[in-house]
Amino acid sequence: MSNQLLKDTLTLVLSGGQGERLYPLTRDRAKPAVPFGGIYRIIDFTLSNCLNSEIPRVYVLTQYKSFSLDRHIMLGWSSLFNNPELGRFIHILPPQQRTGQTWYLGTADAIYQNIYTLEREKPEQVLILAGDHIYKMNYAEMVRYHVERKADLTIACVNVPKAQANQLGIAVCDVDNRIQGFQEKPKENPATIPGDPENCFASMGIYVFSTESLVRRVSADARKETAHDFGKNIIPEMVAENARVFAYPFKDENKKDVAYWRDVGTIDGYYEANMDLTEVNPLFNLYDETWPIRTYREQFPPAKFVFSEPQGEHPSRRGQALDSLVPNGVIISGGTVEHCVLSPQVRINSYSHVQDSILMEGVSIGRRARIRRAIIDKGVRIPEGTTIGFDPEVDRARFTVTANGVVVVPKEMPLG
Amino acid sequence: MAKLLVVDDDKNLRLLYEQELEEEGHDVTLASSGPEALDYLKSNRPDLIILDISMPGMDGIEALGKILAKDKTMPVILNTAYSTYKDNFMTWSADAYVVKSGDLTELKAKIKDVLKTRGMLA
Numbered sequence: 001m002s003n004q005l006l007k008d009t010l011t012l013v014l015s016g017g018q019g020e021r022l023y024p025l026t027r028d029r030a031k032p033a034v035p036f037g038g039i040y041r042i043i044d045f046t047l048s049n050c051l052n053s054e055i056p057r058v059y060v061l062t063q064y065k066s067f068s069l070d071r072h073i074m075l076g077w078s079s080l081f082n083n084p085e086l087g088r089f090i091h092i093l094p095p096q097q098r099t100g101q102t103w104y105l106g107t108a109d110a111i112y113q114n115i116y117t118l119e120r121e122k123p124e125q126v127l128i129l130a131g132d133h134i135y136k137m138n139y140a141e142m143v144r145y146h147v148e149r150k151a152d153l154t155i156a157c158v159n160v161p162k163a164q165a166n167q168l169g170i171a172v173c174d175v176d177n178r179i180q181g182f183q184e185k186p187k188e189n190p191a192t193i194p195g196d197p198e199n200c201f202a203s204m205g206i207y208v209f210s211t212e213s214l215v216r217r218v219s220a221d222a223r224k225e226t227a228h229d230f231g232k233n234i235i236p237e238m239v240a241e242n243a244r245v246f247a248y249p250f251k252d253e254n255k256k257d258v259a260y261w262r263d264v265g266t267i268d269g270y271y272e273a274n275m276d277l278t279e280v281n282p283l284f285n286l287y288d289e290t291w292p293i294r295t296y297r298e299q300f301p302p303a304k305f306v307f308s309e310p311q312g313e314h315p316s317r318r319g320q321a322l323d324s325l326v327p328n329g330v331i332i333s334g335g336t337v338e339h340c341v342l343s344p345q346v347r348i349n350s351y352s353h354v355q356d357s358i359l360m361e362g363v364s365i366g367r368r369a370r371i372r373r374a375i376i377d378k379g380v381r382i383p384e385g386t387t388i389g390f391d392p393e394v395d396r397a398r399f400t401v402t403a404n405g406v407v408v409v410p411k412e413m414p415l416g
Numbered sequence: 417m418a419k420l421l422v423v424d425d426d427k428n429l430r431l432l433y434e435q436e437l438e439e440e441g442h443d444v445t446l447a448s449s450g451p452e453a454l455d456y457l458k459s460n461r462p463d464l465i466i467l468d469i470s471m472p473g474m475d476g477i478e479a480l481g482k483i484l485a486k487d488k489t490m491p492v493i494l495n496t497a498y499s500t501y502k503d504n505f506m507t508w509s510a511d512a513y514v515v516k517s518g519d520l521t522e523l524k525a526k527i528k529d530v531l532k533t534r535g536m537l538a
Binding site for chain 2: 098099100101112115116118119215216219220222223224
């Protein structure tokens with residue numbers, strides 16, 4: 001891989017969406033800052049990809065509720081990226097209102113409003129990432145693919161079975177992977193990959209633009225009444241005008257049989273992707289040292305499991321966790337956790353039982369509480385004897401309950 | 417014909433543009449700076465703005481941003497003595513870029529082009 005190609009590439013991570021479908025997890029934080037997998041935040045997977053791909057220049061475009069995202073990047077990522085001597089950096093870029101008084105009207109407008117930054121950096125290519133998917137990908141290979149084809153735009157696409165096409169944006173390609181058109185969530189007869197009649201190419205929302213093409217397109221788009229959106233406006237226009245738009249077949253660095261790429265933009269999707277991590281053989285591999293996933297982590301004492309009364313006829317006081325992720329700083333004090341993702345400083349008190357749940361930082365589960373299929377956000381103290389996840393009617397009266405029956409207890413909600 | 421606003425800090429050039437463009441049949445208003453132009457735009461809407469770049473204080477690039485922020489459909493031709501700004505991405509949202517020269521043939525042609533594209537000229 002030529003280093004020069006990456007030096008000539010500027011990476012923008014669009015992190016300004018409201019993440020409404022993840023509400024209430026996004027009530028107090030930007031979607032990329034939503035915790036994931038016990039110790040990570042969603043954006044860590046994209047930033048780990050950047051670091052593992054040796055991407056040198058990264059801007060994170062923030063907007064709504066960006067404080068915890070800013071802090072996370074400052075504390076966890078600055079030291080990994082920033083080296084001015086080598087031209088490597090990660091910078092947080094809030095809206096500057098150089099071109100207007102509005103916040104970002106859409107993804108294309110987010111770029112238009114930051115043309116000053118592109119002008120200053122003058123990259124040859126711009127890599128645009130979303131910061132809200134979980135996957136492992138080497139962006140350097142995509143950039144090379146883009147440059148080799150002298151493309152105006154390259155869109156990363158993942159192979160999906162025909163049956164899943166109705167949930168996704170499908171690229172219609174020729175044999176050279178040049179994109180001829182798009183089908184948005186096609187109900188029937190989705191376009192399949194040339195030579196592979198069972199699978200389709202779904203857009204992953206990852207783009208490499210030649211800078212000139214990007215700037216011309218977003219500048220023109222900014223002057224029209226559109227949604228100012230890549231997917232809705234810019235890309236269809238480029239394809240219609242016969243610009244060189246290519247699909248890049250996603251090459252998964254996860255090293256499993258099936259390619260892993262998950263939209264964690266809905267509560268149910270988010271829940272399932274977390275639960276997968278507790279499996280004996282998870283689909284998503286956190287343990288591959290050749291593709292490490294990094295994050296900011298505070299120092300905590302080791303996880304502790306206390307009380308080990310023998311199991312008998314009466315409920316015994318045993319602190320135990322089974323099929324679960326248990327990070328440092330957790331105290332499991334006489335309660336049982338099964339098939340859960342825990343976060344630092346979680347406390348599980350005696351005789352309680354928590355299963356199939358995600359507990360975020362600082363959550364405390366009171367004695368004899370019974371919790372099932374719940375996401376309990378940061379800092380919630382579950383009072384003694386509380387039951388969640390057993391009666392949807394009762395839960396719905398107090399909490400958000402998803403279509404799949406996952407209960408969400410919002411951050412710091414006072415209970416009892 | 418069309419209602420034009422010419423923004424240029426050079427008084428002699430302003431007078432030249434006024435004379436030549438009025439001869440073309442246009443209705444010409446002059447402004448000597450970005451702020452003066454923005455002030456004029458508060459209560460007027462020309463069909464097209466001819467905007468110098470290199471001006472003291474607010475330059476034409478900044479003025480372009482402010483003009484488009486108020487009315488993104490406003491046609492603007494950047495008119496400058498320098499070709500180097502052509503590579504500046506911030507100028508790419510203008511409708512056209514004309515390098516100043518002794519005669520105004522190119523500018524006049526670009527004015528016609530832009531008005532035609534905008535459907536303001538048959």
